Amino acid sequence: MTVLRPDDPALVPDAGHEAVTVTSVVPAGAEGPWDAYAETLITAAGRAVPDLRGRLVRHEVRTPADIAGETGAEGGAVPAPALAAAGGRLLHPSNGTALPGLFTAGGWSHPGGGLPHAGMSGALVAGLIVEGPEFRGSQ
Incomplete structure (x- = not known):
């Protein structure tokens, strides 16, 4: 809640x-x-x-x-919030995939559901595209 x-x-x-x-x-x-x-x-x-x-x-x-x-x-279906508990079992999948150049963004990807998180997800994917696979968000 x-x-x-x-x-x-x-x-x-x-x-x-x-x-x-x-x-x-x-x-x-x-x-x-x-x-x-x-x-x-x-x-x-x-x-x-x-x-x-x-x-x-x-x-x-x-x-x-x-x-x-x-x-x-x-x-x-609405994505549940991502929670950093339970040994990572409640986190959403990363934005990168096994297929090079294919990324996922939105509520079902990292960092999870909700409008702010969907926006962050898009920003993370943009960083991965521009900076490459070592990108880890703002530094």
Whole structure:
């Protein structure tokens, strides 16, 4: 679960509220009940954001079926975040491949899912193309 709390006053509805985005990616093919799952997330996020439930103005539940319908991603598949734990088993594949000159970028490649990571993935591939296979990111 990710809890985002931007501190820009222009992004909040009023002085009594703040903008909070709670996101959790479920495995493709998973099944609900989605509203109950959302309630569990709101409760968990409430531990990080005091009185979250009491200040909740609105929430939206987006299911894998919603994602599949809007993006065409089979089963609503969304890349899980890459985690540097479990001996590297939770990391995404590197951007280079066994075929010279073929690189991968995006949520299913290093460094993983989410818009910032997809952008970083593209930047890493650009570095590999320009600098060669020894490129390891910014120095």
